[in-house]
Amino acid sequence: MSKLHLRKTPGDLHPPLNSPAYRSTALRHPKQALIAVPQAATELSAPRFDETIYYPHHDDLTKQCTGEPLGERIIVTGRVLDENGDAIPNTLLELWQCNSAGRYHHEVDDHAAPLDPNFKGGGRVLTNARGEYSFTTIKPGAYPWRNHENAWRPAHLHFSVFGTSMLQRLITQMYFPGDPLLGYDPIFNTVPTERARERLISKFDLSVTKPEWALGYRFDIVLRGSEATPAN
């Protein structure tokens, strides 16, 4: 059996851990260089889950409470792939977001916008055999934060995904096309390249849109892929 390891991530893919425009990074990034070490079995494996992790309406955030949440109902669907183009089946995706008014169901969020008693904002789903997933939810609102004067986060969904190696583990954010706040958002703009930023913006898709029901967006997530371990 040929040994596989994960290809190194290009240095210009992820935002630098020290990104002064996002002020909170200043005291929370390692100052010393990371130490390069080989990938071993612990890193090349990952926890695997099955449907016993599901709770009621785990993939439909509009049905988790007694009534329906306020807001624009949306369907978000896509695939989880690796960079070789291979689907990653049966991997856990977690989603969380604020409500349509821009407020999180979280005790520390003190934004002066209403909580929605019918919206909690968390979901989880395993990808199918083709690496596909789908969530039904409502479109989150924009909200202010205190990074700088008049700072607003563009509407976004938070995604967490595992993959088959802990080195594929990814937490990211999905944005919406045409959002005027994208150009002003330090967090989105810490992603160094325009191509990589564009990949974090979902695409409106009429074929995902359900008539008389919900707008559809497509969002693929691409994780590190493996290659044969060089002889030396």
Added chain:
Amino acid sequence: MTPTPGLSASQTIGPFFRYGLAWDNGEHAFPKDAPGEHIELTGILTDGAGTLIGDAMIEFWQADAEGRFGGPNKGSCPGFARCYTNTEGRYTLHTVKPGAVAGPGGGPQAPHILVCLFSRGMLAQVYTRVYLEADAQDAVLKAAGPRADTLVARETAKSKYEWDIVMQGGRETVFLDF
């Protein structure tokens, strides 16, 4: 050559993840009846000003006492734990002492736990390993050189270990690039 899709970039977990990433018994990596020595690993997470970080998520992944990696089991996966730091910046992991796992190329490795740390103010996770005992032959500890002791937990009582994570400063924890 077929075109390959571009990689997805990381974004911060932010401060408000607890509802979406809630995990039943997340601080327990194994069921109570799992074989092996059950241990507690606890510590605090501090930033570059020495301030406690109370809004981080720390994931742990390890082999079981026999050196095997687990699969799906009743709402989780043995060997996986998810801890949130509390307002005192403290996490507490309940786990089992990991068994030996061969290193790349089949060489020996000291028993270790992989650590994946996320928090507000971090635009991507950082990785490290925690060891329950020092071992001069372990490749990662060797690579860490004079800072290797930042990766080794202190045994404070029988089956109780303490390991702090320091983001910056003289005792900055070694973070790893895989």
